[in-house]
Amino acid sequence: QSALTQPASVSGSPGQSITISCTGSNSDIGLYNFVSWYQQHPGKAPKLMIYDVSYRPSGVSNRFSGSKSGNTASLTISGLQAEDEADYYCSSYTSSTSQVFGGGTKLTVL
Amino acid sequence: QVQLQESGPGLVKPSQTLSLTCIVSGGSISSGGYYWSWIRQHPGKGLEWIGYIYNSGITYYNPSLKSRVTISVDTSKNQLSLKLSSVTAADTAVYYCARDLKGYGELDYWGQGTLVTVSS
Numbered sequence: 001q002s003a004l005t006q007p008a009s010v011s012g013s014p015g016q017s018i019t020i021s022c023t024g025s026n027s028d029i030g031l032y033n034f035v036s037w038y039q040q041h042p043g044k045a046p047k048l049m050i051y052d053v054s055y056r057p058s059g060v061s062n063r064f065s066g067s068k069s070g071n072t073a074s075l076t077i078s079g080l081q082a083e084d085e086a087d088y089y090c091s092s093y094t095s096s097t098s099q100v101f102g103g104g105t106k107l108t109v110l
Numbered sequence: 111q112v113q114l115q116e117s118g119p120g121l122v123k124p125s126q127t128l129s130l131t132c133i134v135s136g137g138s139i140s141s142g143g144y145y146w147s148w149i150r151q152h153p154g155k156g157l158e159w160i161g162y163i164y165n166s167g168i169t170y171y172n173p174s175l176k177s178r179v180t181i182s183v184d185t186s187k188n189q190l191s192l193k194l195s196s197v198t199a200a201d202t203a204v205y206y207c208a209r210d211l212k213g214y215g216e217l218d219y220w221g222q223g224t225l226v227t228v229s230s
Contacts, residue, residue, distance in 0.1 A: 034214035038157075045206055045220035046157065057218060089157055093214040097172055099159040 003028065004090055004102035011108040017078040020105045022090030023071060028100060030071040034093035037066055037075045040104075041086045049088075050075060077107075085109040112136040114207050114221035122228050128197050132190040132207030132221055140166050140185045145210035147217060148181060148192045150203040158203075160192065162210055170213075197228045 005023040012018040022029070022037075029035055035053045038046035048057050050066035053073065063078045073092070077084055090102040118130035132146075139146060147162040161171035163181045171179045180193040190207055204225050208217040 032214070034216075036215050036217070038217070045223050046217070047220075048216065048218050051211070051216040051218075052214075091157070091159075091215045091217075097159070097174070098162075098170055098213075099172075099215045101157040101159065104156045 003094070003097075003100040004092060006088075006090060006102040006105045008103075009106045009108065011110055012077075012080045013110045014080055014082065016080050017076060018080060018107065019077075020075045020088055020090075020107070022073045022075070022092075022102050024073070024092055024094075024100075025071055027096060028071075028092040028094035029068060029073050031095060032093045033068070035066065035068055035073040036091045037064075037073075038089045038091070039084075039086045040089065046089060080109055082109050112209060112219045114209070114219055116205060116207050116221045116224040118205075118224060118226065120225060120227060122197055122201075122226060123230050124198055124228055125196055128192070128194040128201060128205075128226055128228070130192045130205055130207075130224065130226070132192075134188050134190065134209075138185075139183055139188045139190065145213040146181075146183065146190045147208045147210045148190075149206045149208055149217070151206070151223070152200075152203045159215075160194075160205075162213065163190070164213060199228050202226065202228045 037050040040046040054066045145162040145164040148160040204223040209219040
């Protein structure tokens with residue numbers, strides 16, 4: 001059982017916007033602004049897309065944005081493109097285990 | 111450009127010790143104040159943080175694995191190592207090494223991962 005809860009799957013059409021939620025607790029997401037999001041294509045290593053809730057690493061498209069409210073963090077992808085189809089994982093710093101990941105969300109671009 | 115490359119046996123017998131290395135290129139493992147991490151991914155499953163090392167010797171491990179895990183660095187070889195003892199089939203996974211910016215889960219560089227299967 002993952003400590004952070006994500007929907008198993010989301011889908012959207014090209015050009016649309018989608019949001020992936022990541023729900024934790026007041027020991028992780030609710031307590032720290034250290035939420036990250038990763039994109040993983042099949043057979044590849046994860047890629048950092050968002051860190052510290054809403055910051056994008058250099059080179060990541062501004063179509064990706066992150067936010068947080070209470071114990072829930074969100075990743076929004078606007079202007080959906082075919083290459084965005086991948087698995088997405090959230091993670092958070094936590095007072096108990098240092099770092100914890102969500103179970104992952106499979107994004108399908110219709 | 112920092113690059114990480116994992117290596118090690120792809121098959122380990124139950125009860126033995128899994129040993130992996132991660133060679134870091136494009137930067138010194140002992141500079142920059144980074145946290146050098148190991149993460150694993152069970153087949154078809156999500157990610158699990160194993161632990162990290164920083165300041166060339168201070169370690170922090172996932173409590174669920176702490177009794178079996180050792181992470182170390184060899185600064186002369188610019189490499190990171192992982193040892194996981196008393197392995198079982200549940201330890202079969204793809205193992206990744208990665209660089210963490212501040213120790214809070216900002217894993218900005220990853221190796222390509224190496225699959226380790228535990229089987230007799």
